[in-house]
Amino acid sequence: MSEGQRLFVGGQWVEPDAGYYPVVDPATEETVGQAPEASVEQVREACAAAREAFGAWSRTSPGERAAVLGRAAEIIRGRLGPYAELARAETGATTGTARAMQVGVAAARFRRYATVEPAEWAIAPQINEAGPMGRAGVMGALAVRQPVGVVTCITSYNNPWANPAGKVAPALAMGNTVVVKPAPQDPLSVYRMAEALEEAGAPAGVVNVVSGRATDVGAAAVASPDVDMVSFTGSTAVGRRIAEVCGRDMRRQLMELGGKGAALVFDDADLTSAVAGIGTTFSFYSGQICTAPTRVLAQRGVYERLVEQLAAYARRLKIGDPREAGTVVGPLISAEHRARVESYVELGRKEGATVVVGGERPAPERGFYVAPALLADCANDMRVAREEIFGPVVAVVPFDDEDAGVALANDSDYGLVDYVWSGDVARAFRVARQLRAGGVGINTVGRNMEAPFGGFKKSGVGRDVGSYALHAYSEVQAIVWPG
Numbered sequence: 001m002s003e004g005q006r007l008f009v010g011g012q013w014v015e016p017d018a019g020y021y022p023v024v025d026p027a028t029e030e031t032v033g034q035a036p037e038a039s040v041e042q043v044r045e046a047c048a049a050a051r052e053a054f055g056a057w058s059r060t061s062p063g064e065r066a067a068v069l070g071r072a073a074e075i076i077r078g079r080l081g082p083y084a085e086l087a088r089a090e091t092g093a094t095t096g097t098a099r100a101m102q103v104g105v106a107a108a109r110f111r112r113y114a115t116v117e118p119a120e121w122a123i124a125p126q127i128n129e130a131g132p133m134g135r136a137g138v139m140g141a142l143a144v145r146q147p148v149g150v151v152t153c154i155t156s157y158n159n160p161w162a163n164p165a166g167k168v169a170p171a172l173a174m175g176n177t178v179v180v181k182p183a184p185q186d187p188l189s190v191y192r193m194a195e196a197l198e199e200a201g202a203p204a205g206v207v208n209v210v211s212g213r214a215t216d217v218g219a220a221a222v223a224s225p226d227v228d229m230v231s232f233t234g235s236t237a238v239g240r241r242i243a244e245v246c247g248r249d250m251r252r253q254l255m256e257l258g259g260k261g262a263a264l265v266f267d268d269a270d271l272t273s274a275v276a277g278i279g280t281t282f283s284f285y286s287g288q289i290c291t292a293p294t295r296v297l298a299q300r301g302v303y304e305r306l307v308e309q310l311a312a313y314a315r316r317l318k319i320g321d322p323r324e325a326g327t328v329v330g331p332l333i334s335a336e337h338r339a340r341v342e343s344y345v346e347l348g349r350k351e352g353a354t355v356v357v358g359g360e361r362p363a364p365e366r367g368f369y370v371a372p373a374l375l376a377d378c379a380n381d382m383r384v385a386r387e388e389i390f391g392p393v394v395a396v397v398p399f400d401d402e403d404a405g406v407a408l409a410n411d412s413d414y415g416l417v418d419y420v421w422s423g424d425v426a427r428a429f430r431v432a433r434q435l436r437a438g439g440v441g442i443n444t445v446g447r448n449m450e451a452p453f454g455g456f457k458k459s460g461v462g463r464d465v466g467s468y469a470l471h472a473y474s475e476v477q478a479i480v481w482p483g
Contacts, residue, residue: 007036007211008194010049011204017042021213023188026092026331027322027367035187038210040220043179046208047224050150050177053205058147058175062116065173070114071200076107076193083192087161090186092331092368093285094322101284106165106193112449113169117470120144125483138483145474147175148252149228152221154242155190156233157183157333158288164190167231168197170469172206176229179208181221183234185333187211219245228252229473235388236414236458243461254462254472256290257455258388259416262409263293264431266402267301269421270443271309277419277445278394279313282372283328287392288337290459291417293445295385296396297408303398307376310394311357314372319362331368332391338368341391348375348384353395380408388414402431410436415456419445438463 005020006013016036023032038046057065076083080103088098123141153167164180171178182190187209194209210217222230222245229252232242236257246253265274281292298306322330332338338361345359358373372392378385385395399405409418418437422428425442432440438455439447447453450466464472 005034005036005188005191007038007042007046008191008198008207008209009042009046010052010208011198014042016212018212018214021184023090023186024334025089026333027089029366029368032086032089033188035184035211037212037214038217040216043181043210043217043220044224044226046179046210047150047152047221047226049205050179050208051226053203054147054150054177057172057177057203057206060175062119062173065175066114066116068197068201069110069169069173072196072202073107073110073114075196075199076103076110079192079196080104080107083161083189086192087186087189088322090160090188091157091285092322092333094327094330097285097322102159102161102189105159106161108449109162109165110169112466113173113470117467119174119474123478140481140483142479144477144479145174145470146477148473148475149176150226151176151178151229151231151473152224152227153178153180154218154221154230154232154234155180155182157185158285160186160189161193163233164193166464166469167233168193168207170464171231171473172202174470174474176473177206177208179210179221179224179227181218182209182211184211184213222246225249229254231472232256239460254454254464255460256453256464257416257458257460258414259290259292259455259459260295260386260388260412260414261291261293261417261419261437262412262435263296263419264399264405264409264421265296265298265302265306266405266420266422266424266427267299268423269302270423271302271306273443274306274421275309275313277421277441277443278310279317280445281394282314282317282392286329286332286370287372288333288390290388290390291439291445291447293419294389294394295412296394297399297405298396299405300398300400303396307356307374307396310396311374314357314374317372319369319371321367329369329372329392332370333368335368337391338370341370341389341393344384344387344389344391344393345373345375348378348382348393348395351378351382351384353378353382353384358392380411386412402427406431406434410434413458416454416459417441
């Protein structure tokens with residue numbers, strides 16, 4: 001075993017008490033490597049190590065912490081090729097996605113939080129009259145951002161580089177220490193990230209990584225009395241259980257949960273742009289992305305043309321080995337998840353939807369592939385239109401007018417990211433303001449990486465990305481004195 005395949009606890013690479021388990025390449029079903037299975041006791045040791053390291057790390061200057069993050073960014077960028085190949089093998093992402101959107105974004109996030117931002121700001125003096133709380137006079141005040149403490153970061157399988165980096169980098173920048181529990185399907189990349197941080201000079205215990213398939217590994221990382229905050233990306237069902245544990249101890253939490261993004265396409269929309277944007281559900285990591293526009297609401301005047309063009313788009317996509325040039329659609333993460341996605345396509349057919357294209361297993365005999373599926377003639381009360389499928393499946397629902405479209409979009413348990421396509425910019429902004437979602441894309445599925453990210457309703461609690469992540473991983477303290 002290489003050092004990177006051991007647990008990383010308290011600055012040491014240690015053998016796992018519970019042994020190892022295979023990490024499988026979803027494209028070939030071959031073993032990529034052996035991941036360590038932590039015991040509950042080792043998870044507790046990681047949390048205790050983070051607690052012990054917190055005091056000294058929190059007292060370092062923002063500049064010292066930024067220097068570590070900056071060096072980590074350069075190390076990751078310098079190893080883009082091998083790190084991306086590992087990510088591709090673990091996740092089944094195409095080579096281009098692994099390089100740009102996984103490892104590349106992770107390096108950019110470490111670089112972003114290597115920029116020192118003010119941690120305190122003055123508040124305008126206030127003139128107080130004499131009273132029971134103090135004497136009369138001018139009172140000065142300062143607001144200070146303090147680190148939360150030890151943060152457990154539980155990360156998703158769909159991006160084992162960018163997602164952990166989006167938690168670890170701002171948490172460390174604010175002076176917190178972290179225990180990372182990566183998704184069991186693809187933890188090896190997260191150990192490479194820890195390796196880069198260790199080489200960059202992160203002191204022992206500041207970053208800890210513990211992995212495992214057993215649910216008690218993650219549960220121990222949440223329940224430890226040494227943990228002050230949990231940052232979780234994953235399903236709403238798991239997020240709810242974590243929130244219950246955090247609530248008992250009034251522990252801080254940041255939850256990025258499920259999504260069922262509505263894409264409203266109005267009669268005056270640029271269909272080429274709309275199809276390309278919605279089509280990312282088919283192509284970008286095979287729809288295993290919480291922000292995907294999976295629920296298309298099409299105004300009746302454009303409904304038939306949109307369905308026709310989406311079907312043609314899906315048929316053109318090259319499905320297969322993510323290492324091959326031109327491949328757009330890779331595999332799903334596992335055989336179990338493929339079966340789940342296939343069951344939803346069949347469910348849609350039983351509910352009365354028309355499977356226009358896709359849903360079958362394509363030619364490769366090995367690998368967890370599903371052809372992109374388009375379901376037309378859907379109603380918003382169908383399960384395929386209400387539940388997160390997390391695969392290359394798009395459900396299309398017709399609507400009549402603007403009010404009806406907004407009502408359908410908001411008739412969802414989720415509210416992460418919605419989308420509006422319209423040639424009328426004023427209407428697009430008017431509709432966006434009415435949508436109950438944490439983010440809205442107007443004529444685009446692109447994101448501004450300084451804009452806050454998070455969900456309404458069952459899509460999560462809190463906001464991160466850009467400066468909002470620094471806010472998420474800090475507490476605000478007021479210091480007041482007489483003038």
